[in-house]
Amino acid sequence: xxxxxxxxxxxxxxxxxxxxxxxxxxxxxxxxxxxxxxxxxxxxxxxxxxxxxxxxxxxxxxxxxxxxxxxxxxxxxxxxxxxxxxxxxxxxxxxxxxx
Numbered sequence: 001x002x003x004x005x006x007x008x009x010x011x012x013x014x015x016x017x018x019x020x021x022x023x024x025x026x027x028x029x030x031x032x033x034x035x036x037x038x039x040x041x042x043x044x045x046x047x048x049x050x051x052x053x054x055x056x057x058x059x060x061x062x063x064x065x066x067x068x069x070x071x072x073x074x075x076x077x078x079x080x081x082x083x084x085x086x087x088x089x090x091x092x093x094x095x096x097x098x099x
Contacts, residue, residue, distance in 0.1 A: 012018065025031055033039070040048065062080075 007013070013021075
């Protein structure tokens with residue numbers, strides 16, 4: 001709860017968090033790729049699939065929540081996993097009933 005109270009009105013994350021995220025970004029090789037010219041360009045926007053970008057964003061958020069160390073982030077990650085499992089189970093139940 002303390003983390004939420006400290007960060008709810010902040011416009012930017014704490015400097016230490018930002019520095020760690022930058023270090024992770026550099027270590028992943030993504031920064032070097034951008035410096036080398038490997039990044040999406042405006043002329044490719046018309047052919048870029050939106051669903052692919054959404055899937056990549058979801059995967060990124062999943063990874064970020066998976067590696068978080070704080071209790072609130074861990075709770076959100078576990079709740080999302082439980083909800084995904086419940087959805088799959090409900091889909092199976094309703095699919096069997098409709099067959």
